[in-house]
Amino acid sequence: MSISPPPPGWFKAPTGGERTWVGIALLWCLLMFLMMPYWHFRGKQNSTGEAYRVAPADFAARVERFVESNKVAEDPQSKKPIVEPAPGGDAYLQARMWDWYPVLRLKKGQEYRLHISSLDLQHGFSLQPMNMNFQVLPGYDHVLTITPTRTGDYRVVCNEFCGIGHHTMVGKIEVRD
Amino acid sequence: MSSVGNFLPNQSRTCDTTGLPVCLTAQFFIKAHAVCAVVFLLVGAIGAILLALTRWPAVQLLGPTWYYRTVTLHGINMLIFWILFFEVAVLYFCCTSLLNSRLFSRGVAWLGFVLMVVGALMTDVAIFQGRSDVMMTSYVPLKASPWFYLGLILVAVGTLIGVVNYFLTLYIAKRDGTYDGSLPLVVFGATAAAIIAVVAILHGAVALIPTWAWSMGWLSEPPDAAWYRLIWWGLGHVSQQVNVCAMVSVWYFLATLTTGAKPLNQAVCRTAFVFYVLFINLASAHHLLVDPGVGATWKIWNTSYAMYLAVLASMIHGFTVPASVESAMRAKGYTKGLFGWLFACPWKNPGFSAFFLSLVIFGFMGGITGVTLGTQQINIIAHNTLRIPGHFHATVVGGTTLAFMGLTYYVVPLIFRREYYARPLARIQPYLFGSGIAIMALAMSFAGSYGVPRRVWDADAGANLSAGANLMLAGVGLGGTLAFIGLLTFILLTVAAVFFGKKNEGRPMTAW
Known part of the structure; x- marks a missing residue:
């Protein structure tokens, strides 16, 4: 028993x-x-888990430099800059309550080093409708080596709770030929 | 039992149904913890129905503020308060009645109980005051009211004190020779749960005490976000393994009470419990599979090597528990065909049906989704989507909570010594609750594979949900409603029995 x-x-x-x-x-x-x-x-x-420590202010400065030197247009809806990084180069995506900045325009078939970090709370990078998800932490530059394989407009949804406006935090990545 | 108990005069009784000795001090604290458990279950359940009706896009009952507040409330009350209070009750029962021993200390039990109650109320009040909308995980640098963290710390300390009382009772039982040979299997499993609880609580202290100090303004910087996640999941995941151990022990217990089940080989069952103790802490790494800060090698090692030994433990119990029922039923003469024994099981006994449904839902739905989500490849398409709550509602609700409900159908007649009213309703309650949870968990999992995030008030805000995702979210609402009806039935029946049920002192309980 x-x-x-x-x-x-x-x-x-x-x-x-x-x-x-x-x-x-x-x-x-x-x-x-x-x-x-x-x-x-x-x-x-x-991901191999490549990540570096970064102070949020330093990351914001890098994102600003990246936007200034690679901006190609302005997104008519969100008024955010559309930024086209050099193929094979670094791309930056900044998360904060409650937006993703900037809008990225990537070329199909090219490899990028996508740097993602947060300026304030933890956020969740959720690429839709691909459904690819990564955790975004303040203080960490999360580097994802990515190669877009399909063209189209992708939404970046936040899927880590980040306050009352959490569900409104939606960004965009465009993939062009 | 041939050994003599160590009860003080007039401090024990013999159960009229099972013949087990009952320490009256333990009985009082089993009652106290069980009553609190059910109260917090009710609080969590009200949260549950509000959430299910909010995630159902056609209804969307709550606004965003109260939605996020309710997610916090629901998680904390269900996953921490309901389960911990019930588990301390289970521990106090196992170390006394099953070991023929008295409880080590009434004073220590009071201290633990009062800390738990004060802490739980403190945290709930902090949530309702609206300054602690941080979810159960309270990931820094999201900041809650200091009372939120302090309440949780007090609950953890109170639980730890209860666990210490358990270990000291094991000690005095051994010292006084109240039982012969090794611990009974159910007590062995409960001890595994208690050991894992200590590990979980220590992680909780390491994560939450600095966070609390920061919320008080004593530390200028919050703990590092990646560090917090690593340590917090040492609490968050490990405590789920406490639930698994406690639940499996309850399975063995209910299988024995309802069918006279006898494990084929206790060495196998006990080794499986040891695997939980040794390996499960590493498995909490699967919460960090898409995190920065820890590398791929670390992730793969911790989630595969060690987790699969813990998985092995569950696969073993998935065999040994039904096998123990089968052998008992066959010994009673139900030998027709391959599954004749299964059809002949006491399906009208809610103690049995809750146990067996818990086994099936936990094993097939919870176990398989858990192993799947815990691989690096699949986690990338599942992290923070509704697939995650789809998984753990199958384990913790369809598994642990349903097993605890089944146990309650014996705790009330045997410990409170009151009979249930409306017994036909009690007979169908496990099926009602189990099917509701199964539907909801499946719908959540499918919605999650469409990319619907968890913990989001309006999944459609930017996601332009597909028709399939909308359908599945409606399934979450419907399944959740069904489960809520089952849960409310359980609470009403139990409250009615505890306060107004017919006394059965001096005679065996009415058989289910």
Whole structure:
């Protein structure tokens, strides 16, 4: 019984179906254990976790320099600058209550180093409708090496609670040929 | 039992149904903690229905301020207060009745209980005052009222004191030789839960005490955001493993009470509990899979190597628990076909149906989604979407809460010694609640795979939700409503039984 002390000699190896099940379960766990690192390298879909410490004010200054030197237009809806980074170069996206700044225009098939950080609270970078999600922390420059593979306008939704205006925090990334 | 208990004169009774000894001091504190647990469950449940009806786009009941406030309230009351109060009650029962022992100290129990109650009220008041809309996770540099953090710290300290009282009771039971040989399996599992609770609470202290000091103005800078997440999840995830251990112990307990189940091999069951203790803390790394600040190697090692040993533990229990029921049922003569034993199970007994539904919902829905979300590849398309709450409503609500409800159908007649009214309603309650939660959790998971974020008042504000996502959010509303009806039924039946139920002192409880 589970509710009384076990009889003497209870400590013994499993037998029969139980032994088989433990074996299958263990094999399955080992398979999963191998799959995750394997697909990290084979699938090349994951961030390596590249990140640097950065003071929010310094990051804001870098974003401003990036916008000034790469601005190509102004988004008619949000009045935010549309910025086109050099292919293969650095792109910056700044999160703060409650907007993403600036609007990025990227070229399909080109690789970018996308720097994301927050000036105030934690935010969530959620690229829709791709559904790709990253955590954005103040004090950390999160560098994602990305290559857009499909053209179109993508929305950047905030999916980490950041105060009363959280649900209004929507940005944009344009991917062009 | 051949051994003699260590009860003081007139401080114990023998249960008229199970023949187990009951320490009267423990009985008082089991009642006190259970009553508080159900009160906080009600608070959380009112939050739950408001949230379900807000996420349902066609209804959107609350405005943004009260939506975010209610998410905070719901998370804290359900995941912390309801579950912790109930778990301390479970611990006090296990270390006394199952070990034939008295509770170590009435004074220590009072201290822990009062701290928990004061802390919980403090945090709830701080939430209602509106200066603590920070979600359950209270990620810095989001700042809550100091009372919010202080309340949580007091609840944690109170729980820790309860856990210490548990360990000291284990000590005096061993010292006084109140039982022969090894701990019963259910107590072993509860002990695993208690050990993990200590780990969780220490992480909580490390994360929340500096945050509280910062909210008081004693520290000029908040804790580092990445550091806070790392440590906080040492509380946030590890405490879920306390729930798993407690729930699995309750499964074994209810399986024994309702079908006379006997585990095939206790060494296997106990090893699985040890795996939880050893490996689950590392698994909390899966909350940081898309974070900056920790590298890919760290993430993969901590989420795969160690988590899968904890997964192995759950896969083992997923076999041993139903196997213990099967062997008991077959021994009673229900040997027809492969599943004859299963059909013959006491499905009308809410203690059994709640236990078995909890096993199925936790294992199939919660376990599979959890392992999936915890891989680096899939986490990237799931992090902070509704897939996450879809997962943990299957584990903590469909699993832990439902198992605790099943236990309550025995706690009230055996500890409060009152009978339930409206027994047909009690018989269907686990099905009502279980199916509501299953529908809601599935709908959340699917909505999340359409990209709908969690914890957002209006998912459509910028996301231009697809028709599929809208449909799934309606499913969240409908499933949530069904679950709420099931939950309210449970609370009303239990309150009616505790306060107005027919006394059954001196005779066995009416069988379910």
